[in-house]
Amino acid sequence: MITLILxxxxxxxxxxxxxxxxxxxxxxxQKSGEFQLEIRxxxxxxxWFQAYQYSIPVLFKSGDIDTxxxxxxxxxxxxxxxxxxxxxxKYLE
Numbered sequence: 001m002i003t004l005i006l007x008x009x010x011x012x013x014x015x016x017x018x019x020x021x022x023x024x025x026x027x028x029x030q031k032s033g034e035f036q037l038e039i040r041x042x043x044x045x046x047x048w049f050q051a052y053q054y055s056i057p058v059l060f061k062s063g064d065i066d067t068x069x070x071x072x073x074x075x076x077x078x079x080x081x082x083x084x085x086x087x088x089x090k091y092l093e
Contacts (some may be wrong), residue, residue, distance in 0.1 A: 001060035002092055005069060009042050014077055015051070015057040021075075025085045026087045033090060057090040061091050 004022065008015030022037050042048040052058050060069040075084050075086060088089050 002070070003038055004035050004088075005038045005040060005060040005062055007040050007042050007048060007058040007060075008056050012056055017077055018057045018075065021079075021081050021084050022080050023083070025088065028085075036090075 004075065006015070006019055008019065019037075019039060020077065021022050026035060026037055040048060055074075059072040059074065061072055065068045070091070072088070075087060079087070
């Protein structure tokens with residue numbers, strides 16, 4: 001199963017908006033079980049904070065032993081759930 005990693009922090013409205021949209025896609029009947037969503041709070045680790053403090057929300061497709069995590073371009077906050085779902089199709093294949 002594919003895992004999407006969302007780097008965020010508490011109180012970030014852009015992060016919360018993207019997380020909400022991803023959860024809607026994840027729980028929709030058509031896409032149920034297509035990916036897992038892992039939320040990483042950048043305030044819990046200094047390396048994450050240094051890397052992403054100015055760029056959250058940051059989204060990655062989790063890699064495996066042979067493949068590093070792959071960044072996914074940040075979607076516009078104005079993007080609808082349907083538009084986000086269509087964009088993610090490219091990365092979930």
